[in-house]
Each structure stands twice: as C-alpha cells, then as structure tokens.
Amino acid sequence: MMNKLKRGFASDNNAGIHPEVLKAIQNANIGHCIAYGDDIYTQNAIAKIKEHFGKNIDVYFMFNGTGSNVLGLKMLTESYNSIICAETAHINVDECGAPEKFTGCKLLSVPTKNGKLTIEKIKYHMHDFGFEHHSQPKVISIAQVTELGTVYTSNEIKEITEYAHENEIFVHMDGARICNAAASLDSSLREITMDVGIDVLSFGLTKNGAMNAEAVIFFNKKLSENFKYYRKQGMQLASKMRFMAVQFEALFTNNLWKKIAEHANKMAKVLAERIAEYPQIQITQEVEANGVFAIVPLEIIPKLQREFFFYMWDETNSEVRWMTSFDTTEEDIDIFIEQLKSLLK
Template sequence: MPPFGSDNYAPTHPEVLAAIAAADHGYAVAYGDDPWTARLADRVRELFGAGATAFPVLNGTGANVISLMATTSRWAGVVASDVAHVNTDENGAPERVGGLKLLTRHATDGRITVADVEAWAGELGDVHRAQPAVLTLTQATELGTVYRVEELRALVEAAHALGLAVHVDGSRLANAAAFLGVELRALTTDVGVDIVSLGAAKNGGMLGEAVVVLGPDDAPTPGAAAARRAAAEAVPFLRKSTMQLASKTRYVSAQLLAMLDVDPTGATSGGEARPLWWRNASAANAAAARLRAGVEALGTDAVRVTRPTEANAVFATLPRAAADRLRTQTRFYDWADGETPDRVEVRWMCSWATTEADVDGFVRALAESL
C-alpha cells in the first residue's frame, strides 16, 4: 500500500520528467540566463499580470524565507497562524536565516482572521516590539482548509491598511485553486497579494519552487506598489546569499513550465484544456474527498473525521492502538492528541498519484485495524 504521510512522497509526474529531459540538451547559460527561465518569466506574466516577476529557487522553505526577507527589515515581525509551515516545520529558518520574529495567532481551522491581523496594530511604532511588517498566509492551510477569495481580499485590505505586505505560502496553492474552481491569479493578484511562494514539489514536481513578486501596477495602494518594486530588486541578491540560486536553473524552470503550461496533448477538464498543476491538484483533492467518504461510510465512532476536507488532507481521530496497527501497512503522521489519552489525531495526505484503488485499499485496512 502506498504511504499517506505526505504529498511530498509522491513520484515526479511523467510530464515533468519529460520536461527535464527535454531541457537536458546541449549547453545553456547558468544561473537563470537560459531560454527555459525566460519562457517561465513570460508564462508567469501571462498568469499573474504583466508586471509579475518569477525567481526559481530550490525549495519551499527557501522561497518562504526569501519572500519574507524581501518584504521586511531586520527588526521586523511576520504575522502568521500558529500552525503555519513557517512556524512549525521550517526549523526556525525565518528567525535563523532571516532574523525575523514570528508573531503568531491561534487559528482553530488554520485560517487567520482580520481580527488577528488588526491585533498587532498596537505594536506599530513601539521600539520595544518587533514591528509587524508582513502577513503570511498558507494556502491551502496546514489543516487542509482553504481561504475563500473574499476572505483573502479582506485580509489583504486589513494588512495593507496597517502598512503590512502580504505573502502567500503557496506550496499547495494549486490545491486551493482547484478546490475553489478558480485560476491562480484569483487567489493572488486579483486580491492584492504582494509576493507568493509558488509550489511545485508537492504537486508533481521533482524539486524547486519559485518566488513570484506581483506587479507594482496591480498593487492596490502606492505603498504596496513601492514595496513590490523593492522586493523585486532584493530577491535576486537574497536568492544568492541564502544559497537558493541553482547554477543549472533551467532544470527548475523546466519543471515549473511543465506545471503551468496548458497541456499540449489536450487533456481536459469540463471541456477545457487544463494545465498540469490543475489536473494534479484536482486528482489529489478528489482522492482526499474519496478517502473522507470512505472513512465516514464505515459508520463507527471509533474513527472520527475532525476537520473540513477542502484540499488533499483528511484529519481524523482513532484509537492509538488502531493507528499503530494501520501503520504496519502504510505510513502517515500523528498530528495531535485525541479526545482521550488512548486516542490520537492523525493526518492522511493524498497526492496526484493516489488512485481510487489506493484509497479503497486504505479504507479496508483502516476497517481491519479498528
């Protein structure tokens, strides 16, 4: 049985591998001065707006740290959910590498609120406090929930009103967009987001992400426009100094292009040609929805789904002993304590490669473990 621990466990999608192989032909100038990176820049402008700039990097943590450093200063703070990836799973990289204090707020379902942003207003101008300078939003969240378009717009407006930039950790941005049935631009450019960590590895890529700075002309305020210009100027230097500039950038850019370009074979969804990011994210989301339905169909209180299933994660509680028995057949992670000491909350992740047979086999194994 395949693992359900993380979408990072999934293999690289064949179309991405083909793109890497196609890029592995002859010589190309290093450090991003190559045709693939130039084409990626064009494609990002097509998708995110004429002024958007793309900077391929090696991994998601690097993309996040660079984005936050580019929109802050050394005495600044980053407003975030307490379960945001930058707070829980990046080994203090924003603090260690960026020198930035994380200003967290408890988020029951992973989503930060306008009130959470405005709660930091009193810190502004106080020399004794780290100055809130950027709001980071994880989309989809670590709890598998998704910010709606209007929620994002309200958060961006609240942040900009306080002079904060807005960053989106988009390692699963594709899953959020597929769930909502919108394009990537609708969750970024159109709501006023300033800078994005654009994910690929969790959605069929091999390695590599991109920092995308949105265009100044699309900024909702003059202050945001100025911040975006400054960020776009800073990212190239930050990328190098944080060891995120690949010498053979073409291989990262080729992967991102494979994800973002419309499928030339005409693969469709609802009668429209769809890019690989959409197809992969939709498949992962559908697998999670099937998994949740299968768990609920067991009809037992021994296993209880605990959170909304909106992207590609299912959270549930079950007896610890049952979880241990199930783990002899597949891999997954404990998330939190359960309702009682003998129970545990677990996270089951699906990927683009998770098949219906994989899900059904998992549900059968779960039933046996209970």
C-alpha cells in the same frame, strides 16, 4: 518494515514526479546551455508564468518552500519587524527557526481552529506601532492551502490584504499547495493571489508533481529590487536552472497543474467519504484540498501505519493526517479502507 515503494498517505512530498514533468526534464537534457538561469528554458518558463499572471510580476525559481518563505519574507522586513501568522504555520513550526534566523524578525503567532487567520485574530498583535520596545508588525503570512488542509476563499484573502494595506503592512502567501487551493475553488492562480492583493507568493509546485521546483513571485516589482542578491546569499540560486524552469513550463501547459491538483483533491474527498462510514473515526477539519485530518483509535494507528505509512498530527488527541497526491488511486483507498476495517473489528 514499511515497503518504501508503496504509495501511502503520508505526504504529497512522498510522491514521485509527474510523468509529463519528468518528460520535460528529459527533453531539456540535451547539450549545454548557460547556467544560473541565463538560458532559453528559463526565459520561456517565466514568459509562460507571465501569460497567467500578467507582465508586471517578478519570478525567481527556488529549490524549496522554506527558502521561498524565508527569502520572500526577508524582502518585506527589517530585523526589528514582526510577522503575524497562524500558530500552525509552516514558518512557525516546521522551518527550524529559519525565518527568525534569516530575517531577524519575531514571529507573532495566533491560535486558530482551522489554520486560517482572520482580521479579529490578526488585530491581537496590531499594537505599539512606533514604540521602540516592541517589534513592529510588517507582514501577515497566510498559507493557502493551510497546514490543516483548509482553503481561504478569495473574499477571505481580500479582507486580510485590504486590512493589511490600510495599516501599511504586507501580505505574504505560503503557497506550497496553491494549486490545490485554486483547484478547490475552481479559480485561476491569479484570482486567489495577485487579484486579491497578495504582495509576495511562495509558489510551490513540488507537492503537485514537480521535483524541487518552487518560485518566489513578487506582484509588486518594487519589492523585488535586489532579490537576486538575496537569493544567491540565501543559497537558492540553481546552476542548472533549466531543469527547474521546464517543470514550470510543463505544469503551466494546458493547465496541467490544475488537472493534477483536482485529482489529488478528489482523492482526499473519496478518502473522507469512505472514512465517514466508520463512526469510530472523527474527521476534524473540512476536507477542502488534499488532506484529511482525523481522530483515530490510538491502538490501531501503529498497525495501520505499518501497511500505509502516515504521520500523527497531534499525539495528545490521537489525530492523524492523511495526504493524497497526483498519483493516489481509488484502489489505494480501497486497500487502505479494507485494512482499516479489519483493524476496527
């Protein structure tokens, strides 16, 4: 039986709440204040986010990443549109068809080796504009960090947004791990989103020490008109919004978001370096953020999982995914490696 309290490498979602974030929630837990975001905590948090991105944005707090993706995409599309994404995209494989259900759009996916779209790959779907028998491409959705743990450079993003805008389509970013990407590139959040032409960002904090605190950020305010109605219809309007807001404020104070993400990324690098000492294991993706993907001898996986739970990524080739988080320690890695070593003997 897995010890549920033990830290493992299954997911950054399995980690708890960062102590500073928890403290912020506790500090906001006094008295009554108006619900549904009409409160000083929400105003302060939005002001803090605007200090980072500039005033010309619209921010809406959300419960989860799927809701952010679905409703962000909804604002950019009509039901006859299509959304181009990587085959591995969370919107394509991990959201139970919610993007299709709520936007009515067709998802047009492309196979990639590393989770990243390129213009060449996007072009495959860029045809039949104006032809009524064909869904009309309207959004390119990229994930930063990708689902394979890789990170787009700001130039790579810019190439995609320039191409998209030349063709009058939008670019949505699934930023469930945007903090890890910015830490990896040593960039600000703004430099890899708004400054390189992203139209709408699903801004995730939950994987970076928050508790159910995400946001949709519109970098073009024209696109957010009426979003408040869609958020309510989409069941993402929180009554006790202050407790989401203070998490944003805490993580934006003294760049806490970045320190946390840097730590998680560093732990993934350490884990990968230690794993590389074992020729029986093959790391399959560049380790650019907080995930390590590797092909591991099939027979040892269940035994290793018993001590340190983690997920299979691809059953067909015995590939696993190990994720690190804000609370991963070098000691966790030492114990994991010891276990691995004994199983590989």
